[in-house]
Amino acid sequence: MTSAIEVLAKQAMKTFGDRRNVGYKLCQKNFDKLWNLINKITAEDVKLDKNVLDYVSRQPTPMCVMDILENKDITIAIFILKHGVTMPMHDHPGMHGLLKVISGMVELNSYSLKTRSDHIAKANEEIVAFRHRPVFLDHDSPACILTPSEKNLHQISCLEGPAAFLDILSPPYDVDEFGRGPRPCTFFKIVKSKLCTESGDVIEEVQLSVMENLPDFSSSSLEYIGPPLKDYSG
Numbered sequence: 001m002t003s004a005i006e007v008l009a010k011q012a013m014k015t016f017g018d019r020r021n022v023g024y025k026l027c028q029k030n031f032d033k034l035w036n037l038i039n040k041i042t043a044e045d046v047k048l049d050k051n052v053l054d055y056v057s058r059q060p061t062p063m064c065v066m067d068i069l070e071n072k073d074i075t076i077a078i079f080i081l082k083h084g085v086t087m088p089m090h091d092h093p094g095m096h097g098l099l100k101v102i103s104g105m106v107e108l109n110s111y112s113l114k115t116r117s118d119h120i121a122k123a124n125e126e127i128v129a130f131r132h133r134p135v136f137l138d139h140d141s142p143a144c145i146l147t148p149s150e151k152n153l154h155q156i157s158c159l160e161g162p163a164a165f166l167d168i169l170s171p172p173y174d175v176d177e178f179g180r181g182p183r184p185c186t187f188f189k190i191v192k193s194k195l196c197t198e199s200g201d202v203i204e205e206v207q208l209s210v211m212e213n214l215p216d217f218s219s220s221s222l223e224y225i226g227p228p229l230k231d232y233s234g
Contacts, residue, residue, distance in 0.1 A: 015031055098144070171183065
C-alpha cells in the first residue's frame with residue numbers, strides 16, 4: 001500500500017516537476033490537490049513520535065531538520081523548533097511553498113514585498129513589505145501557502161513545543177558552499193514600521209534591511225525514519 005507521504009511526493013512532482021521547462025506555468029488544479037493532500041498528513045504518517053520530540057528538546061541547537069526529499073525541482077523536509085524558539089525572518093526567492101504543522105503550535109508572521117518582485121535582496125537595499133495578520137497553527141490547521149510574490153517572507157515562533165512542520169518548497173534554495181547562487185536564503189530585520197488602518201489581512205507596512213551577519217540561529221540534522229520514498233531525480 002502506498003504511504004501518504006509517497007502520495008504527497010508524487011503529487012509534488014506532478015505539480016512542480018516541469019517548472020524548468022520553457023513556458024512552464026503552475027497548474028492551479030494540481031497545486032490545489034497538493035494542498036489538500038498535505039492537509040491530511042499527520043505526525044504518524046512520517047513516524048514523528050514523542051521519542052523524537054524529546055530528543056529534539058535535549059539538543060543544543062534551537063532547531064532540527066529532517067530532509068525527506070530533495071532534487072532540482074522540490075524539497076520536502078520536516079523542521080522541528082524547540083519550545084520558545086523563533087526562526088528569524090527570511091525569504092524564499094522565486095519559490096512556491098506549503099507549510100503544514102503536524103505537532104505543537106507555532107505563530108507565523110508573513111510578509112509580502114510591496115514591489116511584488118521576486119528579485120534577490122542586496123545589502124543596504126531599502127525593502128518595503130506588508131505584514132499580514134499573524135496566524136496560529138497546530139496539527140488541525142490547514143497548510144499555509146507562499147508564492148514568489150505573496151507572503152514570501154516569514155518568521156516562525158514556537159508557542160508549544162517542540163513544534164514540527166512539514167515544508168514543501170519549489171524550486172529549492174540554490175547556493176554554493178559560500179552561500180552564493182541564484183536562490184539564496186536572505187535574513188531580514190525590521191528597521192521601522194507603521195500601522196495600516198485599512199481593515200483586512202495586512203496590518204503593517206514595514207521597512208526591512210538585510211542582515212549582513214547571519215543571525216545567531218543554527219540547526220542540526222535528524223535522520224528521516226518515516227516511510228521511504230522512491231528516488232525522484234527531478
